[in-house]
Amino acid sequence: MSPVKYFLTIFVLGLVGILLQGTIFRLVLPASLVPHLLLVLTLYLAFYETSVLGVFLSFFLGLLLDLSTGLLLGPWAASFVVIYCVLSLVSDRIFVESGLAAVVIAFFSTVGLHVVHFLLATNLRPAIGELVSGALLQAFVTGVCAPFLFLLFRRIFHDRRGGMRAAYGGS
Amino acid sequence: MEVGVAKKARIVGASTLFFFFSLLLTAYSSRNPSVARVGSVLIQQLFAPFQRGAAQFTGGIGSVWDGYFWLVNVREENERLHALADRLRGENSKLREYSFENEELREVLGMREQTDLKLIVGDTIGYDVSQWSQVITLDRGATDGVSIGQAAIRPEGVVGQVISVSNSSARILLLTDPSSGLDALIQRSRARGVLVGKGGAITELEYVNKEDDVQVGDRVITSGMDGVFPKGIVVGTVRRVNSKGGNLFQRVYVEPTVDFSHIEKVSLVAGENAS
Numbered sequence: 001m002s003p004v005k006y007f008l009t010i011f012v013l014g015l016v017g018i019l020l021q022g023t024i025f026r027l028v029l030p031a032s033l034v035p036h037l038l039l040v041l042t043l044y045l046a047f048y049e050t051s052v053l054g055v056f057l058s059f060f061l062g063l064l065l066d067l068s069t070g071l072l073l074g075p076w077a078a079s080f081v082v083i084y085c086v087l088s089l090v091s092d093r094i095f096v097e098s099g100l101a102a103v104v105i106a107f108f109s110t111v112g113l114h115v116v117h118f119l120l121a122t123n124l125r126p127a128i129g130e131l132v133s134g135a136l137l138q139a140f141v142t143g144v145c146a147p148f149l150f151l152l153f154r155r156i157f158h159d160r161r162g163g164m165r166a167a168y169g170g171s
Numbered sequence: 172m173e174v175g176v177a178k179k180a181r182i183v184g185a186s187t188l189f190f191f192f193s194l195l196l197t198a199y200s201s202r203n204p205s206v207a208r209v210g211s212v213l214i215q216q217l218f219a220p221f222q223r224g225a226a227q228f229t230g231g232i233g234s235v236w237d238g239y240f241w242l243v244n245v246r247e248e249n250e251r252l253h254a255l256a257d258r259l260r261g262e263n264s265k266l267r268e269y270s271f272e273n274e275e276l277r278e279v280l281g282m283r284e285q286t287d288l289k290l291i292v293g294d295t296i297g298y299d300v301s302q303w304s305q306v307i308t309l310d311r312g313a314t315d316g317v318s319i320g321q322a323a324i325r326p327e328g329v330v331g332q333v334i335s336v337s338n339s340s341a342r343i344l345l346l347t348d349p350s351s352g353l354d355a356l357i358q359r360s361r362a363r364g365v366l367v368g369k370g371g372a373i374t375e376l377e378y379v380n381k382e383d384d385v386q387v388g389d390r391v392i393t394s395g396m397d398g399v400f401p402k403g404i405v406v407g408t409v410r411r412v413n414s415k416g417g418n419l420f421q422r423v424y425v426e427p428t429v430d431f432s433h434i435e436k437v438s439l440v441a442g443e444n445a446s
């Protein structure tokens with residue numbers, strides 16, 4: 001897949017993610033039960049697109065989220081970059097093809113994302129109690145959805161991590 | 172995939188750059204809200220048709236769910252009446268939906284007749300992607316006369332304020348968002364304060380003097396002093412008062428009258444009717 005086509009695919013997936021998260025799921029579910037689709041896409045990038053391009057794409061996805069809110073530009077972009085950076089540094093030590101690993105990574109990444117965003121958005125501190133329970137619920141739901149979304153993304157991008165299984169001695 | 176040391180260093184370097192750039196962007200957009208709005212309007216323009224379609228689609232699914240699937244067990248027990256019951260359930264579900272919508276429209280029309288306000292009525296078609304900010308999207312935009320700063324209300328009370336507008340949709344910052352604030356009064360004692368969202372279900376009326384008479388159960392209304400919300404619209408009810416401590420002000424916690432988890436129709440105040 002050419003870089004332009006790759007970027008456009010991420011862009012379209014980002015828009016679809018926002019549309020699903022902000023409209024279709026939210027019309028039938030409370031916010032805390034909606035999986036963080038854009039974060040899962042960023043996690044996928046951290047494991048399968050470990051490069052400077054990946055950093056840019058994670059920043060871009062965060063910026064899309066900021067734009068969709070329309071209040072402040074930057075907090076989500078910064079949070080996504082932090083999560084991407086941390087995970088890409090350990091990506092060669094985690095076998096994310098295992099469903100359970102994907103669940104655990106997605107759970108802790110969602111919690112981490114909310115923590116970073118919370119630290120950046122100081123005006124949210126009064127509502128910490130409600131936000132923590134909401135974030136934990138969302139982390140759980142995102143974790144459950146992550147393995148399936150990873151499968152979907154691998155199909156879309158034709159496994160850019162090429163040779164991953166071979167590297168781990170798989171068939 | 173082995174990530175080499177040089178590659179890791181490049182990733183950390185690029186991440187640091189993008190992180191600080193994001194912080195600069197945050198600082199800049201907090202001082203210049205119009206910057207965030209421009210991008211937001213573009214996204215809104217792009218999403219509005221899909222959101223409208225999705226809202227109609229999920230509304231339809233909800234109606235089918237209510238009218239059909241929950242009654243599967245009943246259907247099994249009444250196989251002979253299966254066909255008839257299905258048809259009646261479908262019709263019943265539709266009628267209930269019409270009745271609910273009718274009731275809501277009556278309330279809005281009632282509100283229209285009771286006030287001299289010029290109102291633009293719209294449906295909610297989208298919510299904020301994250302749970303950290305409380306924003307909804309309405310299916311009315313600049314072509315319908317919506318503009319930034321207009322007050323959003325419902326028959327029960329204040330909903331929020333329009334923060335960005337595209338041609339066919341508008342974003343409303345809800346009363347419960349931490350960036351939201353409005354000038355309000357305790358209806359009984361006329362004590363005044365600024366109602367601020369806290370991100371959760373309860374808001375706080377700030378800057379209420381300790382000497383002011385505020386009691387649990389008091390109704391809070393808009394003061395009209397902020398130039399956005401007309402005077403006298405119900406905002407909420409006082410749920411807790413804390414006047415202890417050495418502060419000049421007491422802490423007054425207010426529960427909004429609007430149920431923000433189920434907002435369908437919203438009216439935007441576009442001015443006052445000429446009498």
